[in-house]
Amino acid sequence: MDALINDIEIIKAKTTKINDVDFDNLTFGKILTDHMLECDFKDGKWQAPKVVPYQPITLDPSAKIFHYGQSVFEGMKAYKDADGTVWLFRPLDNFKRLNISSKRLAIPELPEDYFMNGLKALLKVDSDWIPRNEGSSLYIRPFIFASGKGFHASPADEYKFIIACAPSGSYFSGEVKVLIEEKYSRSANGGVGFAKAGGNYAGQFYPTQLAVDKGYQQVIWTDDNTHEYIEEAGAMNIFVRINDTLITGPTSDRILDGITRKSIIELAQSKGIPVEVRKITVSEVVEAAKNGSLKEMFGAGTAAVISPISGFGYKNEDYDIPEMEDAYASFLKKHITDIQTNKSEDPFGWRYKVE
Known part of the structure; x- marks a missing residue:
């Protein structure tokens, strides 16, 4: 009817x-x-x-x-x-x-x-x-x-x-290992990387399949010019925790203004977690992995909310990221999903009731 x-x-x-x-x-x-x-x-x-x-x-x-x-x-x-x-x-x-x-x-x-x-x-x-x-x-x-x-x-x-x-159900299950991309780019300055355009994702599939063939689940995209800066993780925004500071790249022509990304930044700051929005170099992440100050990496997006990264590959070397008991990833994911599902207060006004 x-x-x-x-x-x-x-x-x-x-x-x-x-x-x-x-x-x-x-x-x-x-x-x-x-x-x-x-x-x-x-x-x-x-x-x-x-x-x-x-x-x-x-x-x-x-x-x-x-x-x-x-x-x-x-x-x-x-x-x-x-x-x-x-x-x-x-x-x-x-x-x-x-x-x-x-x-x-x-x-x-x-x-x-x-x-x-x-x-x-x-x-x-x-x-x-x-x-x-x-x-x-x-x-x-x-x-x-x-x-x-x-x-x-x-x-x-x-x-x-x-x-x-x-x-x-869940978008990802199990550990996610990623390969830092050295050749291909997701997007470029002046392009459509900030838009959710279908072609952005089509262009990701081939380099991602190359990474899958090497035993990884996803690609970490780097900048189109020098490949020196980390930008996104697969189809997600990326966060890196060095010591106790949570770092994510700034939005630009190349990087999607993720809604989950914005929520994580605001939530983390409200919980007293130090947050830096700045460019992240590959060399900084590799050095942090070597000296033990790299505590976490995770992707953030609507589908998975937060997807922890257990390790990454770069220049034919693999770097493991040990699992932490007090991980920011699990802490922040629980708080966001509790707000989404009306299990907790929503001090940010993010939740929208369908009436």
Whole structure:
């Protein structure tokens, strides 16, 4: 039966897939919910968004997404607390960053109410899909791509905005060993590294596979010019703990302004942990590993929240990072996930109740 939620048209799926899902054994991002939000840009404006059954989409072979790569996305999560209330974590930051990414790729920016009201309507329709299991959540993927037709190398005249959701377990499991990249770059000055553009990730896959073939799980990206500075860890921002100081690189044209990254910096400072936002040289990290002052390295992002790094490789040498009992990674991850899941107070105003 069709309906309206938050002024969003709802077209319900005739059947549900939820009864076939094992919520105790969720992989990441493989199973999709019954519905999705869909909104088209055409005739110079965004049309009314609507919630529809999750389904394939049909595109013309000349759709510009296939040829010129106009595509941006976000990653978010929804959580259910013990009372069944649904929460989001800093969703307006995701909305703002989606538009920052869109602007850089000449994609028309999206109205805030289309994003927020559409997302809330979708979560209400698929509320039963939000897991309550510890460590699980509903992963949310908003994305925009060029659907307009034609081979001319120019921005498209039509776009499609979709939000799809997947109940998911942990993103990473087990130890993560990384290889510091000496040749390939994730992004460059003046480029689109700060945007969540699909092409950024496509360009990572080949160097990452080379690292996997050598026995590592991920790559630590270095700057495009000299490869002297550590920038990101795979698809995540990176933090390094030297002695008791937590260090992360500044955002730039090349580095994504991660929402988890910002949260970690603010949380750590509030807990009295010394934080430095500055450039980090590879040689500084290698020297710290040699003299024992390198206490921790971890990646930070929406999917994994915090992913500890157990060691790294550089110039054919491996460096182990011993596990610490009082690790910042576990301390900060617990505090952030407790806020996200409404298990603790939220002094920062990050948690967003879906009503």
